[in-house]
Amino acid sequence: MGHYYREEIETLDRDRLDELIDERVRSTIKYAYMHSPFYRDWFRRHRINPGDIKDHQDLKRIPITSGSDIRTNQPPNTDDFLFRSAGWIDIFTIHQTSGTSGTPKSFFLTWEDWERYAEKYARIFLSQGLVAGDRLLICTSYGMNVGANTMTLAAKDLGITIIPIGKCTFPLNLLRSYRPTCIVGSVFKLLRLARRMRSEGLEPAGSGISRLIVGGEAFADESRSYLREVWGLPVYNTYGSTEGTMCGECTALKGLHVPEDLVHMDIYDPAMRNFVRDGECGRIVLTTLIPEGAKCGTLLINYDTEDTTVVLSRERCMCGRTHMRIYSPQREAETVWIDDHPFNRVDVERGVFQRESMEYLTGEYEAFLYSDEDRSRNVLRVSMECLNPAECDRESISERFIKAFLQSKPGLYESYREGTFGIIFNFTGPGELELHRIPGRPRRLVDRR
Numbered sequence: 001m002g003h004y005y006r007e008e009i010e011t012l013d014r015d016r017l018d019e020l021i022d023e024r025v026r027s028t029i030k031y032a033y034m035h036s037p038f039y040r041d042w043f044r045r046h047r048i049n050p051g052d053i054k055d056h057q058d059l060k061r062i063p064i065t066s067g068s069d070i071r072t073n074q075p076p077n078t079d080d081f082l083f084r085s086a087g088w089i090d091i092f093t094i095h096q097t098s099g100t101s102g103t104p105k106s107f108f109l110t111w112e113d114w115e116r117y118a119e120k121y122a123r124i125f126l127s128q129g130l131v132a133g134d135r136l137l138i139c140t141s142y143g144m145n146v147g148a149n150t151m152t153l154a155a156k157d158l159g160i161t162i163i164p165i166g167k168c169t170f171p172l173n174l175l176r177s178y179r180p181t182c183i184v185g186s187v188f189k190l191l192r193l194a195r196r197m198r199s200e201g202l203e204p205a206g207s208g209i210s211r212l213i214v215g216g217e218a219f220a221d222e223s224r225s226y227l228r229e230v231w232g233l234p235v236y237n238t239y240g241s242t243e244g245t246m247c248g249e250c251t252a253l254k255g256l257h258v259p260e261d262l263v264h265m266d267i268y269d270p271a272m273r274n275f276v277r278d279g280e281c282g283r284i285v286l287t288t289l290i291p292e293g294a295k296c297g298t299l300l301i302n303y304d305t306e307d308t309t310v311v312l313s314r315e316r317c318m319c320g321r322t323h324m325r326i327y328s329p330q331r332e333a334e335t336v337w338i339d340d341h342p343f344n345r346v347d348v349e350r351g352v353f354q355r356e357s358m359e360y361l362t363g364e365y366e367a368f369l370y371s372d373e374d375r376s377r378n379v380l381r382v383s384m385e386c387l388n389p390a391e392c393d394r395e396s397i398s399e400r401f402i403k404a405f406l407q408s409k410p411g412l413y414e415s416y417r418e419g420t421f422g423i424i425f426n427f428t429g430p431g432e433l434e435l436h437r438i439p440g441r442p443r444r445l446v447d448r449r
Contacts (some may be wrong), residue, residue: 001128003127003319003320004126004321005119005122005126005157005158005319007124007125009124009126009261010020010320010321010322010323011321011322012097012261013321014314014322016332017260017261017322017323020026020261021056021260021261021289022054022055022293023035023056023292023338024261024289024290024292025053025054025056025264025287025289026053026054026055027290027292027294028287028288028299028301029050029053029288029301030374031141031290031294031296031299032301033049033050035086035192035296035299036078036082036084037082038069038082038083038301039085039299041064041082042065043062043317044063046062046063047106049172050225053219055393056266059194059301059302060274060275060300061103062301062318062434063269063273063302064285064304065301065302065304066305066306067298067304067306068098070083070105070106070170070172071103071105071127074105074106080107081108081448082108083107083298083299083300083404084108084297084298085108085296085297085299086108086110087295087429090109090111090295090297090299091109092109092110092113092114092297093108093109093114094106094109094148094241095108095144095145096144096242097242101413105172106292106298107147107243107297107298108297108298109297110295110297111148112294112295112296113144113244113295113297113298114150114153115148115153116244116262117146117153117244117246118150118154118156118157118245119157119259119262120150120154120246120259120262120263120426121151121153121154121242121246121248122154122157122158122236122258123259124246124247124248124257125151125158125160126158126248127248127249127251127319127321128213128248128249128250128251129211129251130158130160130182130211131158131159131160132158132159132160132370133159133161133244134160134182135160135161135162135163135178135179135180135181135182136151136160136162136180136181136182136184137163137174137175137178137180137182137183138151138152138165138166138182138185139166139167139183139184139189139190139193140166140185140215141166141167142166142188146240146242146387147162147215147240150240150246151184151289152164162305163178166188167189168185168190168193168255172196172197172200172202175197175208175240179208179210180208180209180210181209181212181241182210182211182216183209183210183212184212184215185212185213185215186214186215187214187219187227187363188363190214190227190231191227191230191362191363194230194231194361195362198329204229204230204231205232205233206232209231209233211233211234211235211237212231212233212234213234213238213248214227214229214237214238215233215237215238215239215240216367217331218239218328218329218330218331218334218344218345219302219328220346220347220350220353221350222349222350222355223350223352223363224237224353225353225355226353226355226358226416233445234446235301236248236249236251236253237256237258237328238351238399239256239328239329243286243303243305243440244262244263244286245263245265245284245286245305246263246290247259247326248249249291250321251319252317252319252320253326254312254325255312255313255326255327256325256328256332257317257321257324258322258323258324258325258326258327260291260323261289261323263287263288263289264287264289265284265285265286265324265326266284266285266286266287266302266307267280267281267282267283267285267311268283268285268304268329269282269406270277270282270283272285272304278311278312278314279310279311280288280310281308281309281310282306282308282309282310283304283305283306283332284304284305284307284308284329285302285303285304285305286300286303286305287300287301287302287303288300288301297383301327305329306331306332306333307329307330307331307332308330308332308335309326309327309328309330310327310328311326311328312325312326312327313325313326314326330344330345330346330444331344331345334346334444336369336447337410338369338378338412338415338421338443339378339412339420341411341412341415342409343409343412344445345367345445347405348367348380348382348405348444349365349407349444350404350405351382351400351401351404352365352382352384352401354397354400354401356396356399357396358441359393360386360388360390360393360397361384361385361386361387361397362386362387362430363443364385364433364436365382365433366382366383366433366434366435366444366445366446367381367382367383367444367445367446368380368381368383368440368445368446368447368448369381369445369447369448369449370448371449374420374449377419377420377421377422378415378420378449379421379423380421380422380423380424380426381423381424381426382401382423382424382425383425383426383427383428383433383434384397384425384426384427384428385428385429385430385431385432385433386427386428387430387431388431389427389428394425394427396424397427398425401423401425402416402423405423
């Protein structure tokens with residue numbers, strides 16, 4: 001199998017790839033009309049003739065859908081799941097999102113969906129240098145989400161052995177016994193694991209692990225650099241969701257490849273009226289792509305993921321792949337606005353992970369945004385976890401944070417200089433952050449205005 005999972009598809013020239021995308025757009029729209037109660041009614045209400053949708057540019061004729069549409073069209077709001085697009089006899093598994101941003105959304109997968117999902121991750125793994133015989137330790141949870149299970153299925157096709165631990169708090173004798181060659185987890189799980197290994201006399205760089213794969217949330221370049229330094233290993237980024245957007249970096253590290261023959265990704269302007277040009281930031285709007293004759297449990301057309309990204313290139317990559325590459329997506333739910341100027345959790349993380357500061361910090365942080373009653377002044381309170389609070393150089397850490405945070409935010413810099421925006425700091429010992437006391441995925445940037 002070598003470097004590619006499906007070489008003839010992954011290396012298609014752009015014209016032929018666009019033809020394939022358009023072909024699958026047509027089969028997807030046809031399938032939606034025939035099998036999806038929601039989209040059949042959606043087309044009727046918006047006076048859309050499915051036969052008029054002939055290529056990916058025509059998708060602009062179809063109104064955007066969102067997570068709220070899914071919630072509105074599932075129990076208890078309706079008698080059935082109207083986004084389900086296959087009969088129960090063909091539904092293999094049922095899934096739902098975590099619900100961190102509202103009521104969980106339900107999704108249904110046929111076995112064919114699983115095969116397509118697994119292929120996406122198989123392509124990613126091969127592009128990151130994994131080979132048959134590798135042993136992959138998965139630190140992401142198994143359950144109603146799809147990530148860990150998808151990676152497990154992908155590994156089966158590649159001859160990769162899975163260690164399905166599902167968390168990073170496992171006994172370290174597991175590393176000594178099974179000698180994994182790769183680990184999948186979040187930046188923070190992998191940093192905590194490295195500290196625990198060193199405390200027990202096991203050096204991360206000498207553990208036999210050859211690469212780290214980070215998934216589940218966006219992260220700053222600074223945190224990746226620090227993680228790479230701590231482990232002495234390459235760190236690869238992936239992006240995925242229950243909706244099916246599995247993308248990943250190859251060894252060239254020039255952006256995340258989108259499997260364009262399996263999922264179509266458009267980038268829309270903030271008003272969600274039109275596409276933005278490559279190189280401009282916008283909202284990710286995805287459409288499931290189904291080959292002619294295939295089945296799909298939950299089909300999505302022009303679905304607003306509420307994530308943002310930038311198309312970096314549609315040219316052939318150094319790895320040989322032609323599928324477009326995007327910047328690491330950021331969640332809109334993790335973006336806040338001050339005086340018409342946005343910043344994201346990743347911007348906060350950039351300020352935390354300044355290299356000189358990491359001599360004193362664990363990397364764990366949380367930030368809360370407050371304002372006075374008339375919102376004339378906003379204050380960002382950043383709490384950072386220290387290795388040893390008594391020895392933490394708080395003044396230098398604060399200065400580095402402010403400089404890094406404001407460097408790419410000229411509008412916020414003006415507000416900071418004028419005194420309408422302030423940043424204050426809190427330093428804690430290990431385990432003392434508020435997020436450690438709250439179950440579930442930690443929210444590291446919270447708007448409390």
